[in-house]
Amino acid sequence: MQNSVTIQTIDGIGDIQPGDDLAQILISAMDKTELYIEDGDILVIAQKVVSKAEDRYVALKDIIPSTEALALANKVNKDPRKIEVILAESKGVLRAVIHAGQSEGIVITEHNLGFVCANAAVDESNIDQKDTLLLLPVDPDASARALRDRLEEAYGVRVGVVITDTFGRPWRMGLVNVAIGLAGVPAKVDLAGEKDAFGRPLAVTAPALADELAAASGLLMAKDGKKPALIFKGVNWQSEVSSALDLVRPLKEDLFR
C-alpha cells in the first residue's frame, strides 16, 4: 500500500475555445511547467473545458420553448428557453420546486446519460458569451478515452483520466465534484471477498474511486475556472475498461427518486 498521494495543478491552460486540441494544450502546459507524467498518473479535468473544446454551446436565442417548458419555467421562475434545453437533455424530471424567498427554483432531472443532478448539468457560469449555455459532452467516457490515448501516446506510460462535474447532493449541503467520464480508472473498487483487520470478511464495500478523485480535485480546482485540470500521483489503481455510468445507481435499487 502506498503512503502518499500528490495532487498538482496544470498551470497556464488559458481559455479553451471550440475546436481547441485540448490534449495538446495540456501537454504543452505541462511541458512548460516541468510537470512530468509518470506511469499510473491520473488526469482529473473539469467537464467545462472538455465541453468548450467540443463546442457544446447552445445560444438561448435559437431556442423555442415548448408548452411543457413554458409551464415548468413558470412554476420555478426560470428562463423558459433554459428549461427547454434542460428538458431536451433529460429523460425525466424528479423534482421541480421553488422555496419561499428564492428568486429561482430548482429542477432535478435524470440526464439522458443517466446522471441525476440539478438542471441536467446545463451550465451558465464561466462562459464567455452571455445568453449561452454549455452542455455536457455527448459521451464523456469517449472524451476521457480520447484524452487518455493522447497522453499515453505522448508519455509512453499508463495514464488514467477522470472528467468531473460539480453536483449538489440530497441530505448534505455544499457541492462536491463527481466523475462523469472515465478512461482506465475504475468507477469503484469492489472489496467483497477481502478481509478486515481482524480477518473477518468485509461486508460489501465498494469505494467509489472515481468519485474520490473527483471530490479531491475540488481542493485545487479554482471555482473561477482558472485551474480546471490536475494530475494525481501515487494513487493505487488497476487499469480497466471503465465508465462513469457505472456510478449511476440503477432506478430499481434507488430508494430516493
Place this chain on the structure above:
Amino acid sequence: MQNSVTIQTIDGIGDIQPGDDLAQILISAMDKTELYIEDGDILVIAQKVVSKAEDRYVALKDIIPSTEALALANKVNKDPRKIEVILAESKGVLRAVIHAGQSEGIVITEHNLGFVCANAAVDESNIDQKDTLLLLPVDPDASARALRDRLEEAYGVRVGVVITDTFGRPWRMGLVNVAIGLAGVPAKVDLAGEKDAFGRPLAVTAPALADELAAASGLLMAKDGKKPALIFKGVNWQSEVSSALDLVRPLKEDLFR
C-alpha cells in the same frame, strides 16, 4: 492560489483500545516516521478509531429489542438487537426495504446528530470483538476539537481536524467518506459574491471543503482499517469555528427525504 496538495498516511498507529490517548498515539507515530506537522496541515481521521478510543462499543448480548425493533428486523431480515441499537441512535427511519435476492435489507435513518445514512452509522466491521457494535462518537465535533487542541499544543502551529465516516449515497453507486466532525476546517466555503473567470458574479456555489477532504482520504485509507489517519498539506483554508452539522441539509430544504 496554491498549486499542489499532498496527502500522507500516518503509519504505525496499531489497534486502538478504549481509553487510548489517541492524540498521543498519532503524535508518537508521526515522530517515528518523521512526518512533520506544518502550519495549516489538516488531520483527517476515520471515525472508527475515534469511537474505539472513546469506547463507543455496544455488546449485542446486553440489548433487548423493542416491539418496534422486532417488527422492523423482521421486515428487513436483520438482527433485532442491531435494529434496536440503530433505532436508539436515530430520530427516525426514512426507508427500510429488502430487495429481492438480498439476504439483508437496508435501513436509512436520520441519526440523532442529524446525519442521514444507512444503519445510523452503526458499525460491525473492523471490530475485534464478535457480536459487538461500534457507535459514532457522542459529539464528533468535540472529538475533533480535542484532537486539534492537542496537536496545536504539540506542534505550536494551526492544525485542522476532520473526522470521517463512509456513507452510501442516493443516485450514485459506491461509497465515499464524508465529514462527521470538524475542528477549524470550514464545512463549506461560500463563494457567493465572487466572480467567475469572465468577471460575472458566480452563482451561489459553496464547495463542501470538509467533504472534499473526507472523500480524498478514501484514496489512502485502507479499507482493512490499517491506515485510519492522514495528514493533508497544502490545502487553502481559513480557520473558523466549524461544525460538520453544517453539512446536514435542513429538512425543509431537502427534496429527497
